[in-house]
Amino acid sequence: xxxxxxxxxAVLVELASLTEVAAARAALATADLPGLxxxxxxxRTVMVSFSAGSSGIRRVRDVLEQVDLSKAPDVTSHEVxxxxxxxxxxxxxxxxxxxxxxxxxxxxxxGTEYTVAFCGFAPGFAYLTGLPExxxxxxxDTPRSRVPAGAVGVAGEFTGVYPRPxxxxxxxxxxxxxxxxxxxxxxxxxxxxxxxxxxxRFSAVS
Numbered sequence: 311x312x313x314x315x316x317x318x319x320a321v322l323v324e325l326a327s328l329t330e331v332a333a334a335r336a337a338l339a340t341a342d343l344p345g346l347x348x349x350x351x352x353x354r355t356v357m358v359s360f361s362a363g364s365s366g367i368r369r370v371r372d373v374l375e376q377v378d379l380s381k382a383p384d385v386t387s388h389e390v391x392x393x394x395x396x397x398x399x400x401x402x403x404x405x406x407x408x409x410x411x412x413x414x415x416x417x418x419x420x421g422t423e424y425t426v427a428f429c430g431f432a433p434g435f436a437y438l439t440g441l442p443e444x445x446x447x448x449x450x451d452t453p454r455s456r457v458p459a460g461a462v463g464v465a466g467e468f469t470g471v472y473p474r475p476x477x478x479x480x481x482x483x484x485x486x487x488x489x490x491x492x493x494x495x496x497x498x499x500x501x502x503x504x505x506x507x508x509x510x511r512f513s514a515v516s
Contacts, residue, residue, distance in 0.1 A: 311379065313371055320359040321370050328427050328439055329382050331356055334374055335506065336383035341373045351428040351506055353437070387425075387507040392471065393490050393515045394462055396420070398482035400450070404464065408444035416514055418442050419483060424469060426508045434473035434494025436504035441469050453479030460486035462512065487515050 311334075312324040325331050335351045338358055345364025350357040360366045396416045405415040424438035441464060449465045454477065457463075461472045463480030471486060472478060473493035486493075493503045504510065 311374060316357070316359075319362055319364065319367065320357060321367055323356045323358060323370070323374065325354055325356070325379065328353065330379040331428070332507070333377055333379045333381060333383050337373055337377040338370065341369070343369055343373070352430060353428065387509055388505075389509045389511070390504060391511050391513050392462075393487040393513045394420075394484040395487055395516065396484040396514055398462065398484050400463075400481040401483050404445060404447060404481050404483055407447050410444060415445070415483070419445060419464075419469070420512045420514045422511075424510045426504050426506050426510060427468075428506055429502060429504065432473055432476055432494075433496075434492075434502045434504070436470055436493075436502075436508075436510070437468045438470055438510055439467060441467055445469070447481055449479035450481060453477055457482065458485070460490070462486070484512070484514075 314322045314324065316322050323334055325334060331351050331354065334356050335349050338349055343366035345361040345366045347359045347361055358370055401412055401415065405412045408415060422440055422442055424440040426436045427439045429436050445464050446467055447464060456475055457472050457478040459472060459474045461482045462484040463470060463482045465480040471493060491503055494501055
């Protein structure tokens with residue numbers, strides 16, 4: 311673990327794994343740190359920001375040194391089921407690379423429970439962990455200039471859903487069904503459908 315100051319009122323906590331990130335975020339969230347404004351987890355870091363002049367920033371290291379960062383925290387989470395249609399343009403590529411049939415690939419991806427590790431890249435985009443090993447594949451050699459909203463992809467150890475049209479290099483397996491709840495609505499509370507710690511399943515629909 312390494313702490314790096316980011317200006318006078320924030321600190322970046324550098325960690326070794328997603329488990330450590332989850333443990334650190336949970337510990338800091340429950341520590342009642344004075345002036346805490348936000349916790350922003352990423353793949354190997356947690357950004358901790360405070361109101362100007364708060365004394366809370368001086369307690370971050372003490373809180374984390376009392377936590378076993380090797381153990382995933384017990385957190386209250388929600389289960390979200392996303393209805394999807396498995397007709398993505400890279401579905402056959404993913405199946406071939408995994409040494410599976412298309413049907414087996416769909417069953418493997420939809421039969422797994424995932425956890426939101428962190429959010430980023432675009433509002434509402436959640437990086438989901440728990441992807442089965444055969445589906446852990448590299449990004450496309452040439453990213454697409456436009457991935458449609460609702461596209462479901464895999465890249466490395468993550469799977470996720472694009473909340474809006476954007477460039478992207480993930481291998482696309484599926485798309486959200488028309489009746490699925492949108493991933494991000496600025497006027498909704500909360501605006502993002504998925505939050506760190508939430509459990510997610512994909513339900514195959516035709």
